[in-house]
Amino acid sequence: MNSSVALYEALTTAPDDRARARVIAEAFERLEERYPHLPDLATEGHVREAELRLQREIEQIRAELKAEIEQIRADQRNMELRLQKEIANVKLDLLKWLIPLMFAQIAVIAALVKLL
Numbered sequence: 413m414n415s416s417v418a419l420y421e422a423l424t425t426a427p428d429d430r431a432r433a434r435v436i437a438e439a440f441e442r443l444e445e446r447y448p449h450l451p452d453l454a455t456e457g458h459v460r461e462a463e464l465r466l467q468r469e470i471e472q473i474r475a476e477l478k479a480e481i482e483q484i485r486a487d488q489r490n491m492e493l494r495l496q497k498e499i500a501n502v503k504l505d506l507l508k509w510l511i512p513l514m515f516a517q518i519a520v521i522a523a524l525v526k527l528l
Contacts, residue, residue, distance in 0.1 A: 419439050426432040444450065454462075 419435070422435045423432050426435055
C-alpha cells in the first residue's frame with residue numbers, strides 16, 4: 413500500500429472488522445517506518461508554548477539586569493561622592509603643607525638677601 417487509495421481499497425475489501433483493524437495497524441506501522449521522527453515533531457501549540465516561556469524568561473532576565481544596572485549606577489554615584497570628598501581632603505592637606513613651606517621659602521630668601 414503506497415497510497416491512500418490502496419489503503420481505502422484494502423479497508424473496503426476486508427472481510428470483517430478484525431481484518432480492517434489489521435490493515436489500519438499496518439498502515440500506521442508503515443507511517444512510523446516512513447517518518448520515524450514524527451513523534452518528535454513540534455506542533456504549533458508546542459512552538460507557541462515554548463515561545464511564551466522564552467519571552468517570560470527574557471522579561472525576567474531583563475528585569476534582573478535593569479535592577480543590577482541600577483545598583484551599579486548607585487554604587488558608581490557613591491564612589492564618585494567618596495572620591496570627591498577624598499580629593500577635597502587631599503587638596504586641604506596639600507594647602508596645609510604648601511602655605512607654611514611658601515612662608516619658609518620667603519623667610520629663607522629674605523635671610524639670603526640680607527646676607528648679601
